[in-house]
Amino acid sequence: MTTPQDTTPGVPPTKERPEDIRAVPVRHPGRWVAIACIAVLAAMFLHAMITNSVLHWDVVGQVFTYPTVIQGMEKTLLLTLCAMVLGIVGGVLLAVMRLSRNPVLSGVSWLYIWVFRGTPVLVQLFFWNFMGAIFPKVGLGIPFGPTWVSWNYNDLVPLFMVCVLGLGLNEAAYFAEIVRAGILSVDEGQAEAAASLGLTHAQTLRRIVLPQAMRVIIPPAGNETISMLKTTSLVSAIAFEELTRAGQDIGARTLYIIPSLIAVSLWYLLFTSILSVGQFYIERHYGRGTNRALPATPWQKVKSNVLTLRLRSTGNTGGTIGGSL
Numbered sequence: 001m002t003t004p005q006d007t008t009p010g011v012p013p014t015k016e017r018p019e020d021i022r023a024v025p026v027r028h029p030g031r032w033v034a035i036a037c038i039a040v041l042a043a044m045f046l047h048a049m050i051t052n053s054v055l056h057w058d059v060v061g062q063v064f065t066y067p068t069v070i071q072g073m074e075k076t077l078l079l080t081l082c083a084m085v086l087g088i089v090g091g092v093l094l095a096v097m098r099l100s101r102n103p104v105l106s107g108v109s110w111l112y113i114w115v116f117r118g119t120p121v122l123v124q125l126f127f128w129n130f131m132g133a134i135f136p137k138v139g140l141g142i143p144f145g146p147t148w149v150s151w152n153y154n155d156l157v158p159l160f161m162v163c164v165l166g167l168g169l170n171e172a173a174y175f176a177e178i179v180r181a182g183i184l185s186v187d188e189g190q191a192e193a194a195a196s197l198g199l200t201h202a203q204t205l206r207r208i209v210l211p212q213a214m215r216v217i218i219p220p221a222g223n224e225t226i227s228m229l230k231t232t233s234l235v236s237a238i239a240f241e242e243l244t245r246a247g248q249d250i251g252a253r254t255l256y257i258i259p260s261l262i263a264v265s266l267w268y269l270l271f272t273s274i275l276s277v278g279q280f281y282i283e284r285h286y287g288r289g290t291n292r293a294l295p296a297t298p299w300q301k302v303k304s305n306v307l308t309l310r311l312r313s314t315g316n317t318g319g320t321i322g323g324s325l
Contacts, residue, residue, distance in 0.1 A: 056259045063250055063263035073267050079163055079242060080229045082199050086168025087228070088221075092176025096205070098180055109176065116173035125166035129238045131157070163235040171228060178220045182213030215286045222279030227270050243267055288310030 039235060049055065095111035116124070132153035139150030157165070186209050194204040236245035243264055251260035284297075296304065 002318050015024060054258065055262065056256060059254075059256045059259040059264045060266075062248065063256070064252060064262050064266060066246075066249065066263075067244045069243065069263065069267070070243075072241060073162075073271075075241065076229070076232050076243040077271070079160070079167070079235070080225070081138070082164045082165035083171055084225055084228055087171025087175050087224070092174030092179050093181065094172060094176035095179035098176060099183060113173045113176055115122055116170050119229065119300040121166065121170045122237060124170055125163070125234060125238055128157070128162045128166045129159075158242055159238070162238065163232075163240050166236070167228065167231060171224065174224060177223070178217055178224070179213070182215075182217035183209055184210045185216045202317065218279070218283050222275070222282065225279075226275050229271060229275065230268060 050057075057228035061236065094109045094112060097105040098113070100106050135153055137150045138153050138156055139147040141147035141149075150199070166173075183205075189207050190212065191204050194208045199207070232242055235242055241249075247260040247264035251257035254260075281297075
């Protein structure tokens with residue numbers, strides 16, 4: 001269609017501008033049905049948890065802040081830290097040995113990983129705890145010769161050290177495979193380029209390979225740290241007074257077993273949540289330069305959702321399409 005002013009001789013007729021296309025969001029009735037079902041189930045669960053007199057929430061609050069539970073939580077955190085440090089250091093060394101061209105180093109590393117991954121960690125804790133029955137004395141001296149100085153095994157390796165060794169040495173076997181996978185994910189051309197610049201193998205590993213491998217190492221390493229926090233509960237089997245053992249003692253003494261377990265579980269949930277947040281930001285840090293867009297932080301997600309709700313409330317659900325065509 002043309003207007004009268006568009007019929008001027010020598011001037012090409014102009015087309016009428018099309019109407020703007022308004023985007024209409026697709027309806028998802030199935031989502032609302034699923035949300036309603038989940039909401040009903042969640043409400044039923046909360047009602048059952050709150051109104052159940054067996055749970056004794058007042059006792060849960062008392063146990064949660066009880067001095068022995070607080071001390072048990074502190075020991076659990078310290079044990080997690082020491083075991084993970086031992087596991088990370090040992091895992092890096094084992095991974096480097098596993099990738100070594102020396103068949104002896106590679107074989108020793110493979111044998112270590114095979115043994116410690118192939119036996120339960122609880123069994124290993126028992127072994128370290130009763131190692132004094134096999135080696136009552138630990139000494140220094142000439143191999144197959146006289147001993148200069150010796151110590152009693154139980155004095156040299158107290159119960160806390162037994163727990164650290166049992167958990168840390170087992171973790172080293174798993175962490176070695178994580179580090180090995182991270183190192184193998186780096187292109188071989190990186191090492192070749194570093195060698196052409198005159199860097200040694202150790203310098204290449206420390207400055208070139210490991211920084212790039214961290215992007216692959218960090219996610220499973222974070223999972224292992226969270227798992228270690230919960231695995232420390234196994235040391236209660238050898239009478240170490242950590243968080244789980246403290247809750248068990250209170251439950252056995254007061255007969256409030258379920259409330260004591262709930263209080264202990266809340267402590268674990270609290271610190272695993274903190275570790276999960278830390279893992280997210282560390283992964284985000286090492287993801288720079290590899291992802292076009294970094295994952296949004298929780299605060300950014302909240303602001304985005306609030307903005308979306310505001311746009312929907314004002315009726316601007318998707319803007320218009322074709323206005324600038």
